[in-house]
Amino acid sequence: MPPISLPGMVVWWGRAITVTVGLGTPKKELSLIFDTRSDVTWTQCEPCARYCYQQKDTKFDPSISSTYSNVSCNSELRNSLLSATDYHVKQISAGNSPHCSSSTCAYDIEYGDSSFSIGFFAKKRLTLTSTDVFNNFLFSCGQNNQGLFVGAAGLLGLGQDKLSLPSQTASKYNKFFSYCLPSSASSTGFLTLGKSKGNSKSVKFTPLSTDLPDPSFYGLDITGISVGGNKLSISTSVFTTAGAIIDSGTIITRLPPAAYAAVRSAFRRRMSQYPTAKKLAILDTCYDFSNYKSVIIPIISFFFRGGVEVIISLTGTLFYNNVSQVSLAFAANGDDSDVTNLGTRNKRHYKWYTMVLEEGLDFLFMDASKFVI
Numbered sequence: 001m002p003p004i005s006l007p008g009m010v011v012w013w014g015r016a017i018t019v020t021v022g023l024g025t026p027k028k029e030l031s032l033i034f035d036t037r038s039d040v041t042w043t044q045c046e047p048c049a050r051y052c053y054q055q056k057d058t059k060f061d062p063s064i065s066s067t068y069s070n071v072s073c074n075s076e077l078r079n080s081l082l083s084a085t086d087y088h089v090k091q092i093s094a095g096n097s098p099h100c101s102s103s104t105c106a107y108d109i110e111y112g113d114s115s116f117s118i119g120f121f122a123k124k125r126l127t128l129t130s131t132d133v134f135n136n137f138l139f140s141c142g143q144n145n146q147g148l149f150v151g152a153a154g155l156l157g158l159g160q161d162k163l164s165l166p167s168q169t170a171s172k173y174n175k176f177f178s179y180c181l182p183s184s185a186s187s188t189g190f191l192t193l194g195k196s197k198g199n200s201k202s203v204k205f206t207p208l209s210t211d212l213p214d215p216s217f218y219g220l221d222i223t224g225i226s227v228g229g230n231k232l233s234i235s236t237s238v239f240t241t242a243g244a245i246i247d248s249g250t251i252i253t254r255l256p257p258a259a260y261a262a263v264r265s266a267f268r269r270r271m272s273q274y275p276t277a278k279k280l281a282i283l284d285t286c287y288d289f290s291n292y293k294s295v296i297i298p299i300i301s302f303f304f305r306g307g308v309e310v311i312i313s314l315t316g317t318l319f320y321n322n323v324s325q326v327s328l329a330f331a332a333n334g335d336d337s338d339v340t341n342l343g344t345r346n347k348r349h350y351k352w353y354t355m356v357l358e359e360g361l362d363f364l365f366m367d368a369s370k371f372v373i
Helices: 079-090 236-240 259-271
Strands: 004-006 011-012 018-021 028-035 043-044 098-101 104-110 114-128 133-146 154-157 179-182 190-193 205-206 220-228 242-248 253-255 300-304 308-310 318-322 325-328 330-332 340-342 349-356 359-367
Touching: 079 104, 190 253, 205 308, 220 236, 220 259, 236 259, 253 259, 259 325, 259 330
Parallel strands: 028 154, 043 133, 242 340, 253 330
Antiparallel strands: 004 190, 011 018, 018 028, 018 114, 043 154, 098 104, 104 114, 114 133, 179 190, 179 349, 205 359, 220 300, 253 340, 300 308, 318 325, 349 359
């Protein structure tokens, strides 16, 4: 089956990445934030019984969709919703498990930044292209939604649980998907479903880690970091204590405190000739380049299991607020027990994709500039 690339992928600068899909019948095109850390797909729905934030698209109205139907509380599909929200239930709030509203299965999911969506568990037609249509796609219809969704109509779950988009479309795409992130607010990237052709010499391979708090996460084993070509003296146990995940819903990569301290120290030493600037929110290593026509930035590389090196691009290394406040685009986790999040800013210019093998899942990435669909 040839791969498909979904249209309309954009970045709202510093916030989230969206892709356009069609929901219901007649098809209603909506821009959804795609999230590799989540499994449940949801969109805001009329009549917004409690609260809906302002979104760019008009809201989905289930009453005019001929292929929409609620999932009954007596349905075995309710267990699928429980599985897909289980990690959020245990980690965030004991009140988030699926429940019943009359005879309809309802959901209540809260995210790490306290954003949330509450509504009904349902089925409807999903249209990705004119020839890629999926009936009875399981999703959630939000009636009370609040948080940092930056005008998107909802969220597209790309995790590994059976409710996620890759799992529900596995019969056609075999759980293969890939994405390349936009390098700026004015450029676009893509989300591709299905196995695609690429230059094998550009592909870098590392196994997917399975030692994570939630099996639906996509985890990688970090083995080291270098700054300016010099590998830092960081114990591997620093990275293995809580593990690391790919997270398309996080912008800035959060490192274990000891790892971040080593990266920051090495970066500051190599940047000592430039005047510093005040910190920017969680970014505490900033510089004032207003009196410079050019600057020399040390290259930062991440190393993964299997000897794979990924060089972080310049736009992934620095966060540009203005010329007098340019910051190192990494931050520290609050505790060594916090999972390392590989954020979207530091993954630009690479194509990241998963593939399914008989012995399990593996993760690969390659230079997006050398990729051919």
